[in-house]
Amino acid sequence: MKTILSCILFFLLLSPVFAQVDSSRVISGSLQCFNSWPISGQTVVLTDTLNGEKLEQAVDSSGFFTFRNVPTGRTYQLSLKNSLPPIDTFRAVSVLDVVKMSHHILWIRPLEGIALNAADLNESFGVSTFDMVLVVRALQGKGEANSNIRRASILQGNGKVYSHNIIPNFTTSLWGLQFVYYIKGDVDGSGCP
Structure with missing residues (x-):
């Protein structure tokens, strides 16, 4: 009987240690520009x-971060x-971006992924001629149009x-996340620092 009670007591004492190990996970990924830089x-x-508790992690020279x-x-x-460096609007937005947006609207070459988000300047969940304007x-x-050229x-x-x-209701480790910054209107990613 003493042996059983001591085993139960031993496991009860160790349960907080196991709970701490099981309740922590890893979030890791890379911080990059739209063009994968x-x-x-x-x-x-x-x-x-x-x-509101915050955890901070410095990004290494390859853009990787890991929260443990x-x-x-x-x-x-x-x-x-x-904050990132100011946007060089003349380098970021070009006629090529307008051409790519028109090709998308005409279904010649549809935009995908982050390029689609970059082309949606007015955030209407789609690319239209208004975005091109x-x-x-x-x-x-x-002046008023330049206020739409911003980072996202x-x-x-x-x-x-x-x-x-x-990241809603974090329960398991997340590896290889991509945290990507882009410039609204910069469909080809030419304005990345």
Whole structure:
């Protein structure tokens, strides 16, 4: 009887240790531009959306980051701590972007993935002639159109896109996420730093 009680007591004492090991996971990925160039020298922030706690991780020279011992059962948002350099509008947006958008609208060569997000300047969940007008006005130097040329980001991995860079109800390790920054209107990715 003493042996059974001591075994039960032993496992009860060890259960918090096992719970701590089981309740932590890894979130890892790369920070990059739309054209797959890594963005280094940044700090990626993982924020618990419920209590606001933040974990920070520096990005290595290849653009990779890894968060270890991330508590499970919570919802997190991924963001950057530091701002990226200002956008060089003349380098980012060109006539080639307008041509690619027109090809998409005419179904000659449809845009896919992040290029599709970059072409949707007014965020109407589709590319239309209105988006093309905004790009042309930005090329002409019209002030109000330049406000649409801004940075945006998308978090994706394992064939899934995470809306607003939010990882809902994190329960298992996520490896190989792509945290991608792009410029609205820059359909070919020429404006990446």
